[in-house]
Amino acid sequence: MLSGTDRAALGRCLGLPTGMPRAGQPRRSAPLLDILAGVTSPQRAPGGFPVVGIIGGGQLARMCAAPAAELAITLSVLAEAPDAAAALVVPSSPVGDHRDVEAVRAFARECDVVTFDHEHVPPDVLAALEADGVALHPSPSALVYAQDKLAMRHKLTEIDVACPAWAQARTVADVEAFAEQVGWPFVAKTPRGGYDGKGVRVVASVDELSDWLAQAESDAAQGSGPLRDGILLEEKVDFVRELAVLVARSPSDQAAAWPVVETVQTDGICAEVLAPAPDLHPHLAAVATEAGLRIAENLGVTGVFAVEMFEVRDPETGGPAYVVNELAMRPHNSGHWSMDGAVTGQFEQHLRAVLDLPLGAPAPREPFTVMANVLGGDYPELYPAYRHIMARDPGLKVHLYGKGVRPGRKIGHVNVSGSDLGDLRERAGHAADYLSGVITE
Numbered sequence: 001m002l003s004g005t006d007r008a009a010l011g012r013c014l015g016l017p018t019g020m021p022r023a024g025q026p027r028r029s030a031p032l033l034d035i036l037a038g039v040t041s042p043q044r045a046p047g048g049f050p051v052v053g054i055i056g057g058g059q060l061a062r063m064c065a066a067p068a069a070e071l072a073i074t075l076s077v078l079a080e081a082p083d084a085a086a087a088l089v090v091p092s093s094p095v096g097d098h099r100d101v102e103a104v105r106a107f108a109r110e111c112d113v114v115t116f117d118h119e120h121v122p123p124d125v126l127a128a129l130e131a132d133g134v135a136l137h138p139s140p141s142a143l144v145y146a147q148d149k150l151a152m153r154h155k156l157t158e159i160d161v162a163c164p165a166w167a168q169a170r171t172v173a174d175v176e177a178f179a180e181q182v183g184w185p186f187v188a189k190t191p192r193g194g195y196d197g198k199g200v201r202v203v204a205s206v207d208e209l210s211d212w213l214a215q216a217e218s219d220a221a222q223g224s225g226p227l228r229d230g231i232l233l234e235e236k237v238d239f240v241r242e243l244a245v246l247v248a249r250s251p252s253d254q255a256a257a258w259p260v261v262e263t264v265q266t267d268g269i270c271a272e273v274l275a276p277a278p279d280l281h282p283h284l285a286a287v288a289t290e291a292g293l294r295i296a297e298n299l300g301v302t303g304v305f306a307v308e309m310f311e312v313r314d315p316e317t318g319g320p321a322y323v324v325n326e327l328a329m330r331p332h333n334s335g336h337w338s339m340d341g342a343v344t345g346q347f348e349q350h351l352r353a354v355l356d357l358p359l360g361a362p363a364p365r366e367p368f369t370v371m372a373n374v375l376g377g378d379y380p381e382l383y384p385a386y387r388h389i390m391a392r393d394p395g396l397k398v399h400l401y402g403k404g405v406r407p408g409r410k411i412g413h414v415n416v417s418g419s420d421l422g423d424l425r426e427r428a429g430h431a432a433d434y435l436s437g438v439i440t441e
């Protein structure tokens with residue numbers, strides 16, 4: 001795909017108008033330019049169906065493909081590479097860099113709405129899209145709270161949502177002051193760019209933060225970098241378990257919430273999701289769901305929205321309570337169970353929400369669904385494993401992402417639904433471990 005600058009230059013040579021359409025004008029590119037630039041427009045289904053653009057070609061974009069096909073919605077994906085997970089299944093997957101303003105603008109011109117596979121699109125790119133009148137879901141003003149954990153903590157505290165004790169630290173003195181307050185060890189996080197536990201550290205002394213403090217100083221001096229506003233410090237929460245609340249909200253302010261789930265992490269990576277969270281106190285389920293819906297509305301989130309929480313004991317009553325860990329504004333690993341376990345899966349719901357269609361029912365189909373993530377192991381050949389796991393368990397639903405195997409990389413997940421939670425966990429765990437190569441029978 002040519003960059004926007006190349007396209008503009010090509011247009012000038014040919015004497016064609018190259019200006020961007022203004023807000024309110026239809027975003028249609030000149031077909032001749034597109035053909036000459038090698039850009040093929042996404043093919044719409046006849047009957048007035050829209051094109052949903054997704055920036056980023058990872059597994060979340062990929063898993064939108066099946067419900068999009070069912071609904072005759074065309075997807076277009078701005079992919080990192082021709083073999084990105086989503087590019088393998090979405091015919092319109094131009095390759096482009098989500099940090100390249102002109103590439104993203106050219107991509108967005110072909111779409112009716114634009115949404116995201118990840119949260120890494122920089123603010124200047126988002127601002128350019130907004131100025132072009134692109135319908136972005138979630139909007140940049142909401143997305144910032146999923147991109148920046150410090151901004152998230154400030155905002156949640158402002159709207160009175162329960163959080164762990166936290167502080168913003170730029171200096172050794174800031175770190176020591178926080179240690180005075182909560183004691184060692186505590187948790188330090190890079191506000192931007194972390195995922196799957198990367199960018200999260202449990203620290204027991206100032207020395208263990210000296211590299212981040214040095215980086216914070218240089219990032220601040222340059223006005224860029226993940227630590228430019230400092231480090232996020234949080235008390236180390238002594239949680240009972242981790243929960244997630246998943247909701248969808250549409251621009252018309254319709255919202256729907258799936259049941260609260262339990263997420264089980266290993267080494268900072270989600271390994272298993274139990275839906276709904278077993279033995280969750282009904283009051284906690286209600287207040288956690290209410291918090292998810294309230295945050296979505298306060299922050300103006302559109303699309304699927306996940307709130308990661310810790311279940312804790314209320315220090316005053318000893319009863320079950322929650323504090324919020326972090327926010328994600330896109331379909332989320334904690335919602336993969338819904339693809340098979342709910343009337344409306346999160347990927348279909350995300351498409352409905354970003355298109356401002358009425359939302360689907362989030363009700364579970366069975367008493368429980370267990371999702372187990374498949375992490376890359378030592379075996380690059382995954383397909384031969386199908387024969388064994390499918391024969392062992394005809395009720396198993398397998399989702400692999402078409403990604404190359406790398407140790408620890410999320411390459412797929414499995415879902416199993418039913419009523420016997422112990423049995424479901426064994427079956428999901430077995431299949432995930434077999435695919436990962438952890439077990440061989």
Ligand SMILES: Nc1ncnc2c1ncn2[C@@H]1O[C@H](COP(=O)(O)OP(=O)(O)O)[C@@H](O)[C@H]1O
Nearest residue numbers: 187194195196197198200234235236237265268
């Ligand atoms: N304040 C905390 N106290 C205890 N454990 C934490 C805290 N913050 C994070 N963790 C653990 O680290 C995991 C990853 O942290 P998180 O902030 O969710 O980062 P990521 O963006 O990598 O998902 C969490 O799921 C939880 O298991």
Ligand SMILES: [Mg+2]
Nearest residue numbers: 196308325326
């Ligand atoms: Mg997390």
